[in-house]
Every structure is written in C-alpha cells, then in structure tokens.
Amino acid sequence: MKTSEKLWIYSLVEAMPVALLVFDRDANLLAASPKARAMLLPISKGDNHNGSLENPALPASIRESLYRVLKGYSRSESGHATIANTRIEFTVADIGDVVSVAFSDPSPGYDENIDYLSIAAHELKTPLTAIKGGTQLLERTLLRNGDLSDRESKLLGMIISQVNRLSYMVDSLLDTSRLASGRIKLTKSDHDLRMIVQEAVEEVRSSIPGRNIDIKMPSHELRANIDPVRLSQVIENILRNAVENSDPDKAVLVEAYEDMDDIYLTVTDYGKGIQPKDSPHIFEKFYRGAECSGGLGLGLYISSELVKLHGGRIWFESEPGYGTTFYIAIPAR
Incomplete structure (x- = not known):
C-alpha cells in the first residue's frame, strides 16, 4: 500500500x-x-x-x-x-x-445503529462529487479544443473510470446504512420492465466497454408497479457482477418474461461459477466469494434487500466452471 x-x-x-x-x-x-x-x-x-x-x-x-x-x-x-x-x-x-x-460505544445515549461506514461514506461523498464533476468538465473542454493525445485521452478515461468506481462504492456504503435503518422508501409507479432492463444494460455497456451483453425479451409489455430507479440499480448490480466475473470472450445473457403472476428477470454468465462453500453467503453483507475479483461485497446484499422491498424474490443457480444464473421475480401489475 x-x-x-x-x-x-x-x-x-x-x-x-x-x-x-x-x-x-x-x-x-x-x-x-x-x-x-x-x-x-x-x-x-x-x-x-x-x-x-x-x-x-x-x-x-x-x-x-x-x-x-x-x-x-x-x-x-x-x-x-x-x-x-x-x-x-x-x-x-x-x-x-x-x-x-x-x-460499540458503551457511553450513555450512544445509538448502536450508527454505522461507522456510513460516516466514512458521507465524508467521501462531497469530495468525490467535486472530483467527478471537475474531471468530466476537463474532459469535455479538452476534447472540444482537440488538445488531447491518445495517451492523455486514455489516462483521463482511466481517472474517470476509477472515480466512478469509488463513487459506486460510496453509494453502496450509504445504501447499506439506509437499508439497516429502514430509511430507503420506494417510489413506485406503473412501468414496462422491458424499458428498465434496456436502460440498465446500456448503462453497464457504457461503463464496461467491449463486453457483449445479449438481451432476450418479448415484444409485448411487461408491466409492474415498481420503483424504476431502485430496480434499475438491482439489475445493474447483478449485471455488472456477471460481466466482471465471467469469461470476456462469452456474452452475458439478460432475459425478461412473464409467467403466471410474476415477471422474471434473469442474468446468465458463463464464467467460473459460484463455489458451494460460498453459496449460502452470497447475499450477506460484505461477503466476497473466493473467485470475487474485487469490490466491497455489498452489491448482491443491496440487490436482495431492494427486491424484497418490491415484494419479490431473488435467487441463483450455479455450476462451478460453467457459470451462474441469477433470477428475480417481481409481482406483475
């Protein structure tokens, strides 16, 4: 270090x-x-x-x-x-x-629900936002003026990528604290889940360029009463996890379909799979499996809690050496 x-x-x-x-x-x-x-x-x-x-x-x-x-x-x-x-x-x-x-603090009046990670995340949020905004402004200005060489452009892209990564981790810490204290409230409305899936896939494609993500969805609408921001966050979390932990030469498959009273979303990768010893802990806070490539171990925990808030279910099937499929079931409208 x-x-x-x-x-x-x-x-x-x-x-x-x-x-x-x-x-x-x-x-x-x-x-x-x-x-x-x-x-x-x-x-x-x-x-x-x-x-x-x-x-x-x-x-x-x-x-x-x-x-x-x-x-x-x-x-x-x-x-x-x-x-x-x-x-x-x-x-x-x-x-x-x-x-x-x-x-824990044994002093009188101490609130044991205070999460020290939330304190750290709040301290980091403001400077990160300033760095991110300043870097993006610098990139736009230099590109407009044509003052960037290929090497400088790649370097600036790396900086922006790492700032985005840090911002994602800070947001995950804040969401973990909010979930623990019951401060996340969904703002639900009627939506076509196909649009939510498409937007989430495009977001991951732009943040992890060069990876193939295939989409399979019906031509008819898949409507449900959801919080579009939070459900998109779930899909992005799972999809990002699949892309980062799978074979780069193989596409990740995202599917959406309706069956009975539920709408199902699935994300399938053809990577290393999840080891049996890791399976019981995948949705636990801060858990990172043996094959995990990085991160804080919060993405799947947050996704699981957000799906539950929607009245839905989340689970997975995995075969070591062949890949993993995550399933999300959300009540249809």
Missing part, C-alpha cells in the same frame, strides 16, 4: 467519532480513531501507524477474530471483549485492501 493511501486512511479514521481500528493485509495497524486509542492502544497520536496483532492492548478475542479474517477464513466476525471491566461488542470486517475492527 502506497504512503499516500496510508495517510488518506489515517486522516479519515482520525476524524471519526466512533471507535475504529484499520489494519493492512500484513496485520500492521494503519490507523486508530481517537476513541479506539483511548480504549485500546497505549500509543501516542504520532505513533499510531505502528503496531500489530501482537499488541498487548488488544484482548485475545479481538486478536483471534482479526487473525481469522486476515487469513481469509471468514469475511467478517462479531464478538465481545471485556476492556476496563466493561463488556464491549466488536465487529471485524474484510473491506478490500484493509481490515477494520469497529467497537
């Missing part, structure tokens, strides 16, 4: 009002929030880039859970530890390049 990335993590965690530790993949402590330092770490503010799993201020239960997550035995673990004669709940989570340890 680059020094700039470590400093960014340190600055973000330093501003958090919750007790949080962040470790790199080698078990080195990258950052500790002020509350975590006061609770656990006998080190000064200037030294909190140092430390390891062997730090004696970490109770054994925390060290053991951290070890298992770092070694890949599990994606997240929750437990409790006794610190200064106070029972404190903790959660260890694998969130990509780093592993976090978050603690």
